[in-house]
Amino acid sequence: MTLGDGVKAAALLFVAAITQVSIFSEIHVFGAVPDVLLVTLVAFALLRGSVAGAVGGFFAGLLVDTASLGTLGLTSLVLTLAGYWIGRYGETTGRDRAHAPFLSVAVVTVLYQFGLLVVHFVLGENAPAGAVVRSLVPAIVLNLILTAPLYALVRRLLRPTEPQELSAEVQLLG
Amino acid sequence: MLVFVALALITIAFRSPTSGPLHTVQGAGSTALRPFQIAATRVAQPFRDGYDYVSGLSSAKSQLKHEKALYLQVRNEAIANKAAAANAQQLERQLRFVQGTRFPQDFTAVNTAVISPPGGAFAHSLAIAAGAANGVRIDSPVVSGDALVGIVTNVYPHSAKVTLLTDPNSFAAAVDLRSRVHGMVHTGPSGTLILDQVPKTQKVRKNDVLVTTGTHNARYPDLYPYGIQIGRVTSVGATDTAVYLQVQVQPFANLGSLSSVSVLVPKKPR
Secondary structure (H helix, E strand, C coil), rough: CHHHHHHHHHHHCCCCCHHHHHHHHHCCCEEECCCCCHHHHHHHHHHHHHHHHHHHHHEECCCCCCCCCCCEEEEEEEHHHHHHHHHHHHCCCCCCCHHHHHHHHHHHHHHHHHHHHHHHCCCCCCCCHHHHHHHHHHHHHHHHHHHHHHHHHHHCCCCCHHHHHCCCCCCCCC | HHHHHHHHHHHHHCCCCCCHEEEEEEHHHHHHHHHHHHHHHHHHHHHHHHHHHHHHHCCCHHHHHHHHHHHHHHHHHHHHHHHHHHHHHHHHHCCCCCCCCCCCCEEEEEEEEEECCCCCCCCEEEEEEECHHHCCCCCEEEEEEEEEEEEEEEEEECCCEEEECCCCCCCCCEEEECCCCEEEEEECCCCCCCCCCCCCCCCCCCEEEEEEEECCCCCCCCCEEEEEEEEEEEEEEEECCECCCCEEEECCCCCCCCCCEEEEEEECCC
């Protein structure tokens, strides 16, 4: 990843985090909130791999926790893991597949919600499992609606990398 | 590595949530991010206004009919209340009655913008653009209009965190204005607000208005002064097995979409 790419990615995730905290967190549809930041992170991780995904997730989470005055590190932890796993998927089986962004967003929406639930529960904070389960389907639908335009935007800003640039450990055969 | 850093941050933040170097850094970060948040909110404002305009038009007719009926009822109540209040003031003076802080006379309102609304199932708090520099302190009550929103639980120099009434750890002592029945308002198992600890022998009716009770015991002062409106009773039920009435409450404040709030700072320190 070049310096220019890094700056563009940082700006992209910064804007996504700020709009998420200031604007999108106010939009409630059947108990769910559209997550622009998560979808942007998924698109970024798919295009740039696991390490970049994890770093992007960490800093995006830090921005969210700072801006919303939440427990520092909580969102970072979950988004770091989400960014890493989706990046790994992008490096391996998800590479060059048209359905990869949609599948990733659907899966990571579920894992992200349950990840937050577990962390909140472990910390002894409010962990409403019922509310999370009820809002899961609307959350997936909302995030899937955002996927196509956001993935196109991120892909336009960040040039897709060559397969060998993504990971030195995984080689596809055939 | 990043996971360990995140875990370390959580540990430090969790051990000292209201003070310490990390708290200071978070406060400074929040102050630095605030202009961007305000800019984002301003960019979104025309769209929000447009949506409110369209949704307002669609329900305007039925709303008008309802409001007209409500206006007549409220006007009659206001006249009766004015007379009762004048009488009560006179009696208080004659008795040299001593009481706790009163709302709104004994408070200064710090009006401020909401810079981070609550989002998702986990968040029952919001961030506001006023902090210690504006006189905001921990445990300051927060209202929207005259309706209770919550309480300040963390203060930074130029921002503060408000925990909403809907947070499962929030409790507010409340009194029914009509029947003078006391209880505790908090979030029930289904996620809605309830008036709890009301014995089945007491009478609470649908549409009764609940306000904060205020201090009864000088040794354990209530965080909220007497008279802040909380909400209206939407349903009352009782089961054979339950000890208390099941009273559901609709809060007056629209806690899901607040763009500004008022922090009540006591004129005299507690």
